[in-house]
Amino acid sequence: MGTHIARLVRTPNPSLLLVLLSLLQLAFVSFGDTDIDNLLTFKDSLSNPSSLSNWNASISPCNGDIANWIGVLCLKNKIWGLQLESMGLGGLVNIEILDAMPSLRIISLMNNNFEGKIPEIKKLGELKALYLSNNRFTGDIPDNAFEGMRSLKNLFLANNAFTGKIPSSLATLPRLLVLKMEGNQFFGRIPDFKQNVKVVNFANNELEGPIPASLSNMSASMFSGNKNLCGPPLEKCNLISPPPSPLAVPSASPQPPPIYKKTISALQIALIVISILLLLAIIATVIFVLSKRKQNSGLLNATDDDSSILPPNSDDQEKKVSDSGGMMKRSDYGKLIFLKGEIDRFDLHDLLRASAEVLGSGNLGASYKAVIMNGEALVVKRYKQMNNVGREEFHEHMRRLGRLDHENLLPVEAYYYRKEEKLLVCNFMEDGSLASHLHGNHSVDKPSLDWRSRLKIIKGVGRGLTYLYNELPSLVVPHGHLKSSNVLLNDNFEPLLCDYALRPVINQEQAHMYMTAYRSPEHAINGRISRKTDVWCLGILILEILTGKIPENYLTSSYDSNTNLATWVNEMVKDKRTSEIFDVEMRGTKNSKGEMICLLKIGLSCCEDDPDTRPELKEVVQEIEEMKDRDEHELSSTIGEVNAIMSSRNARDGAFSSFNR
Numbered sequence: 001m002g003t004h005i006a007r008l009v010r011t012p013n014p015s016l017l018l019v020l021l022s023l024l025q026l027a028f029v030s031f032g033d034t035d036i037d038n039l040l041t042f043k044d045s046l047s048n049p050s051s052l053s054n055w056n057a058s059i060s061p062c063n064g065d066i067a068n069w070i071g072v073l074c075l076k077n078k079i080w081g082l083q084l085e086s087m088g089l090g091g092l093v094n095i096e097i098l099d100a101m102p103s104l105r106i107i108s109l110m111n112n113n114f115e116g117k118i119p120e121i122k123k124l125g126e127l128k129a130l131y132l133s134n135n136r137f138t139g140d141i142p143d144n145a146f147e148g149m150r151s152l153k154n155l156f157l158a159n160n161a162f163t164g165k166i167p168s169s170l171a172t173l174p175r176l177l178v179l180k181m182e183g184n185q186f187f188g189r190i191p192d193f194k195q196n197v198k199v200v201n202f203a204n205n206e207l208e209g210p211i212p213a214s215l216s217n218m219s220a221s222m223f224s225g226n227k228n229l230c231g232p233p234l235e236k237c238n239l240i241s242p243p244p245s246p247l248a249v250p251s252a253s254p255q256p257p258p259i260y261k262k263t264i265s266a267l268q269i270a271l272i273v274i275s276i277l278l279l280l281a282i283i284a285t286v287i288f289v290l291s292k293r294k295q296n297s298g299l300l301n302a303t304d305d306d307s308s309i310l311p312p313n314s315d316d317q318e319k320k321v322s323d324s325g326g327m328m329k330r331s332d333y334g335k336l337i338f339l340k341g342e343i344d345r346f347d348l349h350d351l352l353r354a355s356a357e358v359l360g361s362g363n364l365g366a367s368y369k370a371v372i373m374n375g376e377a378l379v380v381k382r383y384k385q386m387n388n389v390g391r392e393e394f395h396e397h398m399r400r401l402g403r404l405d406h407e408n409l410l411p412v413e414a415y416y417y418r419k420e421e422k423l424l425v426c427n428f429m430e431d432g433s434l435a436s437h438l439h440g441n442h443s444v445d446k447p448s449l450d451w452r453s454r455l456k457i458i459k460g461v462g463r464g465l466t467y468l469y470n471e472l473p474s475l476v477v478p479h480g481h482l483k484s485s486n487v488l489l490n491d492n493f494e495p496l497l498c499d500y501a502l503r504p505v506i507n508q509e510q511a512h513m514y515m516t517a518y519r520s521p522e523h524a525i526n527g528r529i530s531r532k533t534d535v536w537c538l539g540i541l542i543l544e545i546l547t548g549k550i551p552e553n554y555l556t557s558s559y560d561s562n563t564n565l566a567t568w569v570n571e572m573v574k575d576k577r578t579s580e581i582f583d584v585e586m587r588g589t590k591n592s593k594g595e596m597i598c599l600l601k602i603g604l605s606c607c608e609d610d611p612d613t614r615p616e617l618k619e620v621v622q623e624i625e626e627m628k629d630r631d632e633h634e635l636s637s638t639i640g641e642v643n644a645i646m647s648s649r650n651a652r653d654g655a656f657s658s659f660n661r
Helices: 002-010 014-044 095-099 168-172 266-292 314-324 348-353 391-402 434-439 451-471 508-514 521-526 533-547 565-574 593-606 617-625 639-648
Strands: 072-075 078-083 106-108 113-116 129-131 136-140 154-156 161-165 178-180 185-188 199-201 206-210 228-230 355-361 365-371 377-383 414-417 422-427 487-489 495-497
Touching: 014 078, 014 095, 391 414, 434 487, 434 533, 451 487, 451 495, 451 533, 451 593, 451 617, 521 533, 533 565, 533 593, 533 617, 565 593, 593 617
Parallel strands: 078 106, 106 129, 113 136, 129 154, 136 161, 154 178, 161 185, 178 199, 185 206, 206 228
Antiparallel strands: 072 078, 355 365, 365 377, 377 422, 414 422, 487 495
């Protein structure tokens, strides 16, 4: 028997061996002759490529979705992106080599020493994101540099030495979401961006002229450092003197009148007087209009896309009441309905007379800051995506929200009902949103959030969510739209959730398109949401707070596991680069790194694609509440002891197993 087995081992089937060898050769040739050669050629074109030492022809760059080469992003055994950041690389970017890699979708060369003019990037027509910030690129960017790049979403060109005008082809990119061009030497006017750009930054250039209306809702800091820019959100543009009226008196010296004409006729005098009066009237009208057309304009004049914020004719509303009936009295129709008894009452006319400024215009509606006669600052949110809900159903849901009372919820103080649009009135929070603190410009007056503040915010968010789950058990997603811009902060950095529990009154089509709950994995995979969808949103928020990165799901209309923030964090953990995950601007982390990683683990557990494997909200909140800002002697930040912490918390296979490798 032993001899028979030995014979089988010594004499393998030649046909089988041939098939196996062929398969191995095919598996390797896809990289051996194409992507491997291209990447090695690209490496050879760089100066100081020592950080790419493991780029070796004997090893395939990708193994499924796992990268074997540093800085390479893989998807289904194809090179999906290059993330060569902060590696001291230099030289020129050889776009011809990158063009030969058709699966490439993301290129990040930030924080290096690349130089020369911008590469002919439009050759990479399928590129989704390009990050070239903090290099040494110079020169003008051709006006057509981005023509045809219909997939490009994120473009970072900040802190280089680019000159010339901003390419108009940027305004033609249909999917552009984030554009950062600060810290260059661009001059001229900003193109009129018609697409729905979420974030722009043109600060510290040499731009001039009025800011396009499509960008007027951005933060003023995004345009600072340009001496000649004007218009909202900056100071208003100076009035340009109108051309001389054709009826004005001519300035040239009159010719001597004919001898026979000793006096000016009465008709000429009348024409002159009328011309002067008309000119004065025109000037007075222009001055009056401009004095009203400023940032603090009345709510009645505030508009977003197509109509005023409030109905212009109360008489028309009175006529509609007689036909529609309903639970509101005729005298109440067109009035604000108050939900809380503690605040001073005001009416619709107070809002009409209030000074106001546009805070922002999102997919679900616009927000305005209104200061009423008693000096109280309010936020008026105008919704146009609620017109499919019935009147009685809407009133009942508003009363339901009015009964909510928790220190981590921003209460809805009052509302206004009209079939075409609704207004919700809340208190104004001076310190703004969590998103502005995480992603806005920081200064001495507005420093970045430290670890203690971030942990406090997460705890408050968890408490607010728990309260919503307890008080609104019939809602599948008691919040439904949790994201950093919907977390406001008071002066003690206590978080207040807003835009919560609106799913029942938002039109279904718009809810599916714009609410964060519908960008979850379960909706993308199974077309449904669940009680644990808010848990996923909380997990993404935790990762955003820890990393300081804007989650991709805020900027897209659907879930994409390849660009998901949790996917990026998991990949960094698997590559044993956990220390690089955290926001470099987070202060006060010296003795807290162990707890930061524990919170990271909690966030990742909330982001499991399968909702059944996510923890319950109460478990997540309880675990967060147990966290403290411990001393380094109590909880060491060394990677070895952090691994022990992960093991003691029974980390599951998958995302957390990498901590223990």
